[in-house]
Amino acid sequence: MPSRKPAENWDDFRYFLAVARTGTLSAAAERLGTEHTTVSRHIQSLENALKSRLFHKSNIGYELTEVGRRVLETAEAIESAYVLSKAAADHDSVEIEGVVRIGAPDAFGSVFLAPRVQELTEKNPRLEIEIFAAPRVFSLWKREADIAISLSGAEHMRVASRRLTDYRLFVYATKGYLETSPKIRTVADLASHPFAGYVEEGLFAPELNYFNVISPDLLPRVRSTALLPQVFATLGGRTLGILPAYVAASFPELTPVLPKAVSLVRSFHMQVNEDHRKAANIRVVANFVADLVQSHRSLFMGVLRRAQNEERYLALFEVRR
Template sequence: MSDFDWNDLRAFLAVGRAGRLTVAAQRMGIDHSTLSRRLSALESALGTRLFERRPSGFVLTSDGERLLGDAERIENVAITLRSRLDEASHQVSGTVRVGTPEAFGTTFLAPRLAQLSASQPTLEIELVANPRSFSLSKREADLAVTLTRPETGRHFARKLVDYALGLYAARSYAEAAEAIRTVDDLHRHRWVGYVEDLLWTSELNYLPQVSSAIHPQARISNVITQMEAVRGGAGLGILPHFLARGHPDLIAVLPQEVRIVRAYWLIAHADTRDLPRVRLVSEFLTRQAEAAGDAFWLAAP
């Protein structure tokens, strides 16, 4: 163990989380040959193989699985020490990666990042606004905004905000199509919905809640692209009010009859939630959601 190097352990963690050498090297900002040498050096220092090299990627051996938990604990100690030094010098610096659904990240959070940057010039934010779930234990994100509260894992979760969704159509579509007076009229119209087998959470499966007779003619994997299809006249669609309200060419259809409520949850890992930079961004998100008030609900006519 005389040749043990912390950077080699960081390399091991990166490959263990990514499963592929090139992806891990990109995340670490080094070339893959350097990363490969660090893995080999660690295996040599420990006297054991940590990965099986397969065509599909790097798979942890039993010794690698055992080392992964220990390596994550060492990493958490290093992160905590760095944060204490920053706090002692009255600085909040470093990088916080925030994973969010695409509508929340793109429409709500991204326009507000300037406020955070102005108040914390040494803090870096990585915003990953994708229709997917994020693994905090694998360090895919430091904070995650999700549609469900996690039931397992060492997580801290709190409700960020409730929000409502409604039925929308392009004004041009509504003027040209058959009138919609009740929910029973909806099945006679074209619809835009999700690709069912690409739903990353059951919370997005809205249409059965409206009517079992609805069958979308256009299926799209993310809500922002769905909105653009609805705006283009492809059909009716269920959209978050905070996403649709900025587009005057969209009109709410049957707003009293079709009303769906969901919640955004803010999730942090138990090991890192109290780090100053993570805590600061968490508090910023909470304040912004609270200050938004009725923005997450249907605008008054």
């Protein structure tokens, strides 16, 4: 039986895509669950078959050559055909299975999503969900996630995007902080109080730049690259924080400050690669997340908690006055 020609080894393209997306042999090997020598062998095989160098190699990693960028389009087309054919096969499957990765901002992934996804895996025992909760933008093209939750819509043409919900942010403090600190009656009074906020150069989305919107006089004295450290800094009772209502709702000791005067609105969007959104497991998880968010819309908008905390805040204000 004649041996297969190198050009017919389509599996080489899978290794090529992994290197193109991760930038190194070791990272590609980790993603594919193999050794870096195996990845190198497949890249060499593809380069030999195409009689062209596909990557520039340097101390910092692998960068596509001009030929490599053209081959990338072909490799993605092959991948898309595979994904679509698998989605067609999965369409008739009764049981949902496989691993689905969700990339989300740290608070959304940790505080809202993590406590609730077990409901879906209990209904689908062969389904596994991985939550990558981090203050960053997740690349669907690099396959960093199957589903990405972001603060803005998709800019890539091959990404399907839908608006999940708006959400509100308020200035929060603990009851103890309000009892022992100077009174806050106007927005101008906020400038004399310490805040927790983001490290400015670490902002992964322009929508997170809150302070200039509220007042140019506000300056956070405690900064972090993620939201959860700001939450716990505020819970420490020595600073104020600008926090999403859906996060603050988990901590009854947090009280909104000037909620009628200071209220910001931002949005969550869900994005899925066009080539993957027909896969049964990804479709089921995406629909679950969308339905889950919609059923908790009042939580994101801070409607119920806002009314309760306004009463508590006003009562506290009356006692101190």
